Amino acid sequence: MSLLEIADLKVAFPGPTGPVNAVNGVSLRIESGQTLAILGESGSGKSVTAQAVTGILDVPPATVSGSVQLRGRELLTLSRKQRERVSGEEIGMVFQDAMAALNPVFTVGHQIVEVLRVRRGMSRADARRRAVELVDRVRIPAAKDRMRDYPHQFSGGMRQRIMIALAIALEPDLLIADEPTTALDVTVQAQVMELLAEIQRDSGMGLLLITHDLGVVAEVADDVAVMYAGRIVERGTVEQIFAGPAHPYTEGLLNSMPRVDRRDEQLYAIPGAPPNPARLPAGCPFHLRCPRATDECRVVLPPLLALPADRASACHHHEEVLDATRR
Numbered sequence: 001m002s003l004l005e006i007a008d009l010k011v012a013f014p015g016p017t018g019p020v021n022a023v024n025g026v027s028l029r030i031e032s033g034q035t036l037a038i039l040g041e042s043g044s045g046k047s048v049t050a051q052a053v054t055g056i057l058d059v060p061p062a063t064v065s066g067s068v069q070l071r072g073r074e075l076l077t078l079s080r081k082q083r084e085r086v087s088g089e090e091i092g093m094v095f096q097d098a099m100a101a102l103n104p105v106f107t108v109g110h111q112i113v114e115v116l117r118v119r120r121g122m123s124r125a126d127a128r129r130r131a132v133e134l135v136d137r138v139r140i141p142a143a144k145d146r147m148r149d150y151p152h153q154f155s156g157g158m159r160q161r162i163m164i165a166l167a168i169a170l171e172p173d174l175l176i177a178d179e180p181t182t183a184l185d186v187t188v189q190a191q192v193m194e195l196l197a198e199i200q201r202d203s204g205m206g207l208l209l210i211t212h213d214l215g216v217v218a219e220v221a222d223d224v225a226v227m228y229a230g231r232i233v234e235r236g237t238v239e240q241i242f243a244g245p246a247h248p249y250t251e252g253l254l255n256s257m258p259r260v261d262r263r264d265e266q267l268y269a270i271p272g273a274p275p276n277p278a279r280l281p282a283g284c285p286f287h288l289r290c291p292r293a294t295d296e297c298r299v300v301l302p303p304l305l306a307l308p309a310d311r312a313s314a315c316h317h318h319e320e321v322l323d324a325t326r327r
């Protein structure tokens with residue numbers, strides 16, 4: 001049994017001319033101790049997928065179908081109350097914007113202590129001791145003294161660390177991090193990502209990491225699922241995908257990544273923009289931007305096909321792509 005198993009997940013929102021499918025049949029699994037990165041541009045459905053797992057989607061108006069199982073237990077059919085319990089205790093969450101997750105009117109110490117008291121029934125003294133440990137664990141200097149500070153008194157990077165401390169306070173089995181470092185300076189990004197990866201390794205949690213950044217994927221992920229227009233278009237291990245992508249979209253993302261060995265060359269950019277989910281083109285949703293598109297691609301939607309070595313691609317021409325990209 002996997003830690004998390006998502007099967008045929010679909011999420012639709014009401015649109016002016018009918019439901020808009022933000023997520024369109026996503027299947028994924030994560031094992032304990034593993035990091036799965038969902039990679040994609042904004043609007044690809046990666047955040048909505050994570051939100052469907054955590055149960056923080058507004059339902060209604062979102063319509064969610066399919067299956068999301070945590071250790072074999074179906075989450076989508078739980079009551080709101082049960083769901084909140086699971087999300088709080090078994091799934092930890094880290095977002096891009098810590099200010100939105102932390103309460104500005106309480107000290108960070110108070111916020112962590114309250115979680116431990118309410119959810120774990122700890123005494124005030126025990127909760128306080130544990131909270132200091134957690135703040136120290138995320139490497140905030142002088143943890144004990146900073147407990148009395150309010151969220152705005154921390155730098156952006158330090159606030160992300162506080163949010164990580166809160167997310168791991170109840171020792172969840174699964175941590176979901178949605179663009180956790182995107183709003184930070186590049187050097188701070190690397191430090192926070194390193195901390196997250198280290199905590200994941202030490203605790204044996206599963207980590208579902210949502211990112212648009214291939215550099216982050218290369219650093220911390222075991223497996224990657226590339227999303228485009230609400231679907232997974234390629235899935236594999238980090239090694240497989242970096243050694244030779246099996247989908248032209250992944251190929252484009254890799255080619256647009258800065259590389260030290262090609263410093264002088266102009267960076268490639270995938271032409272065009274992702275399609276509006278309310279008006280997807282016929283056939284392959286990537287065909288308008290794809291340098292390898294053929295007539296078939298303009299008409300027939302490519303299914304996500306299993307390839308050898310437990311990877312998958314949703315491209316009619318995956319074999320040619322693999323032949324061309326394998327290094």
Ligand code: SF4
Nearest residue numbers: 284287290297315316
């Ligand atoms: Fe490109 Fe065709 Fe593959 Fe779609 S199916 S990614 S258009 S080659």
Ligand code: MG
Nearest residue numbers: 042046047179
């Ligand atoms: Mg997002």
